[in-house]
Amino acid sequence: MILPGRAKFFAFLALLAGVGCAAGWLAMRGGSQAIPSATQVLRIGHYQLETGVREGLAAVAAEYERLHPGVRIEQNAVPKKMFSAWMRTQFAGRTAPDLVQLGEGLTEEIALQNFRPLSTWLREPNPYDQPPSTDGAIVQSPAWRDTFIDGLTSYPSYIPALIDHYGVPNALFTLRVFYNRDLLTKISGSPECPTEFDKFMEVCAQAERFDTKQSRPLYAMASGGEDSRLLLDTITDSQMQRLVRQIDDLRILQAGMPDYFALHRINGSWTLRSPGLLAGHELAREYGRHVIPGFLQLAAEDALLAFVQQRVLFLVTTTQAYGSLLAQTNFPLGVARLPLPGPDHARFGAEILGPPGDPLRPEVVLGITREAAQPELALDFLRFLSSRRMSTIFAERTGWFPANKAASRGSIPAELAPDTSGFPEGIRLARVGLGIDSRRAYQAELHRLFSADGSVEAFIDGLVVNFDAGLRADLARHQKSHREINARNDSQLAAAWRLGTLRDLATAASDRVTPIIETQANRETRLYRAEAELNASTKQK
Amino acid sequence: MQGQTAAVLASLALFGSAGPLSAGSIQKAYELSARGLTRESEQEWRRLEADGRNPAGIREVHFGRAGNLLNVQPRTSANIDRAAELYRDVVKGDPDDEIGVASAYFLIRIEQFHRGTTPDLERIAGDFLALHAAHPERYFSQLALLKHVTLRLWSGTTTAEKQSEFSRLESYAKDFTRPELAVIYHFLLSDGYLVRLSDPVAALRHQRARDGRLMVKEDTSADLTLKTAELSREIGDLAEATAHYRDFLRRFPTNARAWLVRQRLNELEGAKK
Numbered sequence: 001m002i003l004p005g006r007a008k009f010f011a012f013l014a015l016l017a018g019v020g021c022a023a024g025w026l027a028m029r030g031g032s033q034a035i036p037s038a039t040q041v042l043r044i045g046h047y048q049l050e051t052g053v054r055e056g057l058a059a060v061a062a063e064y065e066r067l068h069p070g071v072r073i074e075q076n077a078v079p080k081k082m083f084s085a086w087m088r089t090q091f092a093g094r095t096a097p098d099l100v101q102l103g104e105g106l107t108e109e110i111a112l113q114n115f116r117p118l119s120t121w122l123r124e125p126n127p128y129d130q131p132p133s134t135d136g137a138i139v140q141s142p143a144w145r146d147t148f149i150d151g152l153t154s155y156p157s158y159i160p161a162l163i164d165h166y167g168v169p170n171a172l173f174t175l176r177v178f179y180n181r182d183l184l185t186k187i188s189g190s191p192e193c194p195t196e197f198d199k200f201m202e203v204c205a206q207a208e209r210f211d212t213k214q215s216r217p218l219y220a221m222a223s224g225g226e227d228s229r230l231l232l233d234t235i236t237d238s239q240m241q242r243l244v245r246q247i248d249d250l251r252i253l254q255a256g257m258p259d260y261f262a263l264h265r266i267n268g269s270w271t272l273r274s275p276g277l278l279a280g281h282e283l284a285r286e287y288g289r290h291v292i293p294g295f296l297q298l299a300a301e302d303a304l305l306a307f308v309q310q311r312v313l314f315l316v317t318t319t320q321a322y323g324s325l326l327a328q329t330n331f332p333l334g335v336a337r338l339p340l341p342g343p344d345h346a347r348f349g350a351e352i353l354g355p356p357g358d359p360l361r362p363e364v365v366l367g368i369t370r371e372a373a374q375p376e377l378a379l380d381f382l383r384f385l386s387s388r389r390m391s392t393i394f395a396e397r398t399g400w401f402p403a404n405k406a407a408s409r410g411s412i413p414a415e416l417a418p419d420t421s422g423f424p425e426g427i428r429l430a431r432v433g434l435g436i437d438s439r440r441a442y443q444a445e446l447h448r449l450f451s452a453d454g455s456v457e458a459f460i461d462g463l464v465v466n467f468d469a470g471l472r473a474d475l476a477r478h479q480k481s482h483r484e485i486n487a488r489n490d491s492q493l494a495a496a497w498r499l500g501t502l503r504d505l506a507t508a509a510s511d512r513v514t515p516i517i518e519t520q521a522n523r524e525t526r527l528y529r530a531e532a533e534l535n536a537s538t539k540q541k
Numbered sequence: 542m543q544g545q546t547a548a549v550l551a552s553l554a555l556f557g558s559a560g561p562l563s564a565g566s567i568q569k570a571y572e573l574s575a576r577g578l579t580r581e582s583e584q585e586w587r588r589l590e591a592d593g594r595n596p597a598g599i600r601e602v603h604f605g606r607a608g609n610l611l612n613v614q615p616r617t618s619a620n621i622d623r624a625a626e627l628y629r630d631v632v633k634g635d636p637d638d639e640i641g642v643a644s645a646y647f648l649i650r651i652e653q654f655h656r657g658t659t660p661d662l663e664r665i666a667g668d669f670l671a672l673h674a675a676h677p678e679r680y681f682s683q684l685a686l687l688k689h690v691t692l693r694l695w696s697g698t699t700t701a702e703k704q705s706e707f708s709r710l711e712s713y714a715k716d717f718t719r720p721e722l723a724v725i726y727h728f729l730l731s732d733g734y735l736v737r738l739s740d741p742v743a744a745l746r747h748q749r750a751r752d753g754r755l756m757v758k759e760d761t762s763a764d765l766t767l768k769t770a771e772l773s774r775e776i777g778d779l780a781e782a783t784a785h786y787r788d789f790l791r792r793f794p795t796n797a798r799a800w801l802v803r804q805r806l807n808e809l810e811g812a813k814k
Contacts, residue, residue, distance in 0.1 A: 251771035252764045424797035487654045494608030495574030514757045528695040
């Protein structure tokens with residue numbers, strides 16, 4: 001239906017009003033119903049609107065309410081795009097729920113001012129996670145933090161600058177290729193996704209030639225939004241293993257801090273034409289030839305829709321999409337790791353030392369707010385939610401891989417489990433990078449890499465113009481941040497040290513003092529190393 | 542329990558008996574500062590400062606409030622000036638006791654991190670060294686020595702200058718009687734040798750000097766263990782490398798580098814056969 005211009009304008013206004021009302025309702029509905037006065041209400045604010053997540057949380061909440069009569073648990077599920085603004089408004093108005101998701105829009109300042117540190121409780125056992133005893137013997141319970149697969153070392157569960165834990169995760173996610181098994185069989189003769197890179201590329205080419213008997217073409221692959229940047233980083237990083245080894249001057253078998261990576265660029269340890277960078281982007285271009293056109297601008301939801309409508313064969317997205325895909329597809333779904341070249345690959349093997357491992361990325365990380373009306377109840381529910389039994393229920397409802405290492409994975413396909421057997425994540429340029437300036441400079445040139453008449457050379461030529469300036473600006477921002485956080489930590493150090501000496505005169509350094517001193521030592525080393533190397537590079541010029 | 546009683550008695554001795562300036566109030570204010578809740582803490586410190594009933598405890602309050610003022614947001618030069626003034630009062634009261642030395646340390650830190658972005662690092666490094674020389678046994682003077690080392694590690698441009706400075710910094714190893722500070726000293730020197738002088742042998746010597754002690758923070762401890770293994774492997778001490786790789790896998794089984802470490806072990810075991 002085609003509307004005249006004026007009607008289009010009013011339709012647009014009506015749409016805006018509708019979106020506003022829906023968002024307002026989503027944000028407000030938690031507190032809008034009458035609550036019996038004897039009921040304790042625990043409120044949770046999060047942004048996981050994917051299929052099954054609200055249902056999973058509701059199932060755990062129902063179990064908790066059954067065990068704790070008089071407690072009611074409510075969710076405020078806010079769209080991710082609005083979450084940051086919503087969270088800030090809640091904190092400013094002192095109306096924040098008891099539990100709020102950490103991730104979108106989180107800064108160190110927000111965490112410090114609005115969330116409660118959890119390390120003290122994480123060192124104790126989770127009372128809801130007592131290990132089973134088979135012969136009546138007393139089994140020692142592990143610390144709560146040790147019940148998680150990643151040991152709670154990942155951001156945002158642990159915030160290094162604040163030297164404390166602020167949240168507890170309930171799932172782990174990773175990047176995967178999802179595919180239509182029926183369609184793949186028609187195209188390649190097999191329902192299984194090839195694991196070898198060359199064969200995967202071959203199937204992509206077959207898909208593009210496949211006659212769908214429909215007017216619209218079939219594309220081999222789709223990916224959108226953050227997923228496409230994660231895809232790009234995964235591809236390019238796989239070619240930078242040798243480069244990481246080359247710049248690992250601290251002998252820690254990884255790329256180290258992003259500011260060190262920038263310093264290595266500034267002191268000339270690597271260039272924009274280092275073999276790893278060139279090969280990584282050659283490989284990305286190979287992949288890009290088979291991804292739906294315009295994917296850099298495509299939203300993740302649009303990529304998913306194209307897959308559901310069978311306009312693409314493969315969807316590269318995170319495992320968070322699994323529940324939504326199961327609900328929305330009417331064809332048998334396959335899932336596989338992204339096929340990448342190995343060290344023996346004729347064209348792309350030279351820069352590879354081994355397979356890349358999946359990083360552990362925590363999700364549904366919930367923290368207790370400082371404004372929580374019932375912090376003890378919030379803590380108790382967090383323990384309950386992350387226990388083995390409840391993690392199993394949550395995983396069953398969401399299809400998401402549980403963060404609790406003893407939880408049952410049930411019907412979740414083994415391919416969704418993060419596989420850490422491989423090289424750790426190294427250099428990310430598209431998604432996180434060193435900072436906003438270098439990332440923008442990088443992203444702004446990607447069209448030169450992926451356009452039909454583009455090339456790696458054209459991309460690097462474009463990158464040369466602004467990337468180094470971006471790195472220097474980001475490095476300056478890091479330096480400023482090191483100074484500010486160090487200054488803040490001085491204040492905490494003085495108080496923690498004095499508190500320790502007052503409580504026990506024999507001990508000058510309590511368990512809270514040494515981590516601050518270690519963090520400051522690390523940060524000051526980074527600060528003064530950068531200053532020394534920047535000065536040296538200026539003198540060389 | 543005995544320790545707690547002793548602490549309470551000690552606190553009472555420090556702060557006097559009950560009342561607004563009690564040990565409990567002071568500890569509450571410190572607790573808020575330590576957690577970074579500076580607005581709430583500032584209210585407590587102001588209340589304690591305004592209460593003139595216990596002059597003996599006011600030095601403690603000045604120390605506590607000065608530290609808190611360093612982090613009151615938004616940071617203002619007036620707050621930093623006031624913090625410095627309070628620290629100077631504490632030093633004047635007794636420059637040799639624990640909080641006197643700590644205040645002298647924070648006065649130097651104010652110049653290093655709390656005023657402007659171009660501090661005179663030469664002078665600051667000298668001030669840290671002088672504080673250590675005056676009170677070598679105190680906790681904050683040993684920390685001051687660590688800060689001196691941190692600053693001087695990155696000074697000098699020619700290899701000869703760097704080598705000379707590293708030789709001088711080596712002589713401080715014996716001055717760190719606090720084990721947790723000694724570990725950080727060796728960590729700093731080891732990284733310094735690698736980055737500034739490309740000297741894996743000296744770097745490994747400092748890793749060995751840690752005597753098996755790790756840092757409290759898990760991520761840094763994982764780095765230390767791995768670094769010792771890698772350096773041992775590099776200089777050909779394969780038995781030591783193997784022991785440290787195994788130690789890494791035992792202590793940090795879920796670390797993202799565990800697979801790589803297993804590869805290293807396989808290579809070493811393959812080389813033995």
